[in-house]
Amino acid sequence: MMGELMGWTLWSLQMLMLLFVFVIGVVVLAAVVFFVVDRTQTKDAIRRNYPVIGRFRGWFSDLGEFFRQYFFAMDREELPFNRAQRDWIDHASEGESNMVAFGSTRNISLVGTPIFVSAAFPPVDGQFASTEPMLIGPHCRKPFLARSIFNISGMSYGAISKPAVRALSRGAARAGIWMNTGEGAVSPFHLEGNCDLVFQIGTAKYGVRDAAGQLSDEKLRAAAAHEQVRMFEIKLSQGAKPGKGGILPGAKVSAEIAEIRGIPQGKDSISPNRHVEVDDWDDLLDMIAHIREVTGKPVGFKAVIGSPTHFRDFFECLSKRPPEAAPDFITIDGGEGGTGAAPMPLIDLMGMPVRESLPRIANLRDEYGLKERIRLIASGKLVNPGDVAWALAAGADFVTSARGFMFSLGCIQALKCNRNTCPTGITTHDRRLQQGLVVAEKETRVAQYATNLIHEVETIAHSVGVGEPRQMRRRHVRIVQADGSSVPMSDIYPSYRPGGAVPPFTRPLDAGHTQQVF
Numbered sequence: 001m002m003g004e005l006m007g008w009t010l011w012s013l014q015m016l017m018l019l020f021v022f023v024i025g026v027v028v029l030a031a032v033v034f035f036v037v038d039r040t041q042t043k044d045a046i047r048r049n050y051p052v053i054g055r056f057r058g059w060f061s062d063l064g065e066f067f068r069q070y071f072f073a074m075d076r077e078e079l080p081f082n083r084a085q086r087d088w089i090d091h092a093s094e095g096e097s098n099m100v101a102f103g104s105t106r107n108i109s110l111v112g113t114p115i116f117v118s119a120a121f122p123p124v125d126g127q128f129a130s131t132e133p134m135l136i137g138p139h140c141r142k143p144f145l146a147r148s149i150f151n152i153s154g155m156s157y158g159a160i161s162k163p164a165v166r167a168l169s170r171g172a173a174r175a176g177i178w179m180n181t182g183e184g185a186v187s188p189f190h191l192e193g194n195c196d197l198v199f200q201i202g203t204a205k206y207g208v209r210d211a212a213g214q215l216s217d218e219k220l221r222a223a224a225a226h227e228q229v230r231m232f233e234i235k236l237s238q239g240a241k242p243g244k245g246g247i248l249p250g251a252k253v254s255a256e257i258a259e260i261r262g263i264p265q266g267k268d269s270i271s272p273n274r275h276v277e278v279d280d281w282d283d284l285l286d287m288i289a290h291i292r293e294v295t296g297k298p299v300g301f302k303a304v305i306g307s308p309t310h311f312r313d314f315f316e317c318l319s320k321r322p323p324e325a326a327p328d329f330i331t332i333d334g335g336e337g338g339t340g341a342a343p344m345p346l347i348d349l350m351g352m353p354v355r356e357s358l359p360r361i362a363n364l365r366d367e368y369g370l371k372e373r374i375r376l377i378a379s380g381k382l383v384n385p386g387d388v389a390w391a392l393a394a395g396a397d398f399v400t401s402a403r404g405f406m407f408s409l410g411c412i413q414a415l416k417c418n419r420n421t422c423p424t425g426i427t428t429h430d431r432r433l434q435q436g437l438v439v440a441e442k443e444t445r446v447a448q449y450a451t452n453l454i455h456e457v458e459t460i461a462h463s464v465g466v467g468e469p470r471q472m473r474r475r476h477v478r479i480v481q482a483d484g485s486s487v488p489m490s491d492i493y494p495s496y497r498p499g500g501a502v503p504p505f506t507r508p509l510d511a512g513h514t515q516q517v518f
């Protein structure tokens with residue numbers, strides 16, 4: 001018996017030695033192959049000069065993104081969204097408490113930080129008012145009574161996956177919020193949840209185009225026939241890539257996508273950088289009027305603000321027409337970059353941030369007497385209660401978010417949205433990866449995120465002394481300056497008052513000095 005055991009042990013050791021030799025041989029062979037490949041290739045100087053070892057630079061660079069996110073970045077350091085922002089959304093989506101202890105980790109001395117003004121005597125519980133629904137498009141045959149101040153921004157089916165669209169649609173219905181279809185048209189998966197929908201018309205006019213790519217009245221009427229489609233939004237530009245169109249590769253144009261978007265299957269589809277039939281503001285107003293007449297529903301447009309001067313031209317043009325000709329809403333997107341994949345210079349450098357553009361456009365609207373006619377919708381990295389409360393105080397009537405709802409679906413900010421390798425199944429069409437996104441689970445997270453965010457915005461409103469969020473004004477927010485002090489937002493961006501002079505926008509520099517910025 002002992003001899004058999006020793007024989008077995010000896011055989012095992014021999015097998016291990018052979019396996020070890022085999023592994024060493026494979027490693028040596030691989031190293032030789034990599035050495036030859038690296039030395040002979042001409043694209044990478046590091047690998048050419050330091051064969052095999054030079055490969056570790058690329059691997060460590062890729063892994064650095066992972067290690068920074070999970071181990072080295074502080075809670076408030078990461079971009080585009082830091083861990084504190086993402087954790088708040090995650091807790092809200094799970095229905096968990098967002099209570100914290102031992103003080104804030106936020107550095108409130110950073111220039112531009114908004115600080116809300118606490119009221120000496122805020123309203124007691126019985127004095128709180130619920131946020132009232134707001135009417136959009138009073139001159140339309142079918143105006144829209146929007147129930148929620150916070151809604152889902154444009155993300156098209158194709159840019160995000162089928163289960164992601166289904167979860168958002170069903171979650172939006174549960175929370176009583178609207179969902180923007182994005183420029184990829186309305187799909188059966190948008191309709192599945194029976195939520196309110198905003199049909200976005202991009203420059204390629206997917207879903208409402210004829211064979212030549214022109215706007216089709218027949219397709220418009222078909223889209224408007226869906227009771228769930230409450231409004232139409234003409235997309236002039238978006239935060240991720242203002243001034244740029246896109247190409248949908250033919251490999252991604254499946255039979256399903258082709259049918260939904262109204263394009264040939266298997267062929268590249270090009271989105272122009274603008275609507276080719278809209279050359280000026282008059283053309284845009286004509287297009288708005290036409291779509292509203294055909295559909296009978298509210299129509300507005302979405303744009304990143306390049307300069308307030310351009311929009312003064314718009315309001316001047318509009319002043320020559322009756323109020324009924326005005327867009328029913330304007331969505332102001334910030335140039336901070338959005339969910340769409342785009343060249344870095346456009347994401348980084350193009351367009352005004354929403355925190356500067358929103359109060360300026362709100363003043364222009366009010367100056368031309370259109371406060372009750374045109375609703376303002378703010379978008380652009382507004383994902384937490386403080387962001388939404390700030391936008392309402394600055395002049396917005398509604399706030400929409402795309403990335404906030406992506407986080408509610410489980411997005412981990414892997415920054416792989418454009419590679420079809422999204423590990424959470426949100427922006428990929430790889431069915432194996434999509435399996436991780438369970439619709440029944442995620443729709444609950446979507447609804448809870450929206451509901452809890454709105455609740456905390458109402459808490460901020462009550463703390464500043466008003467009954468509901470839309471009653472907040474710029475005087476209720478202070479903005480931190482370079483010297484560490486804070487000044488009311490109403491001093492930096494004075495609100496327009498009927499009968500008064502047009503207020504200049506000023507930014508305090510130091511005591512007794514101001515700088516004209518508009």
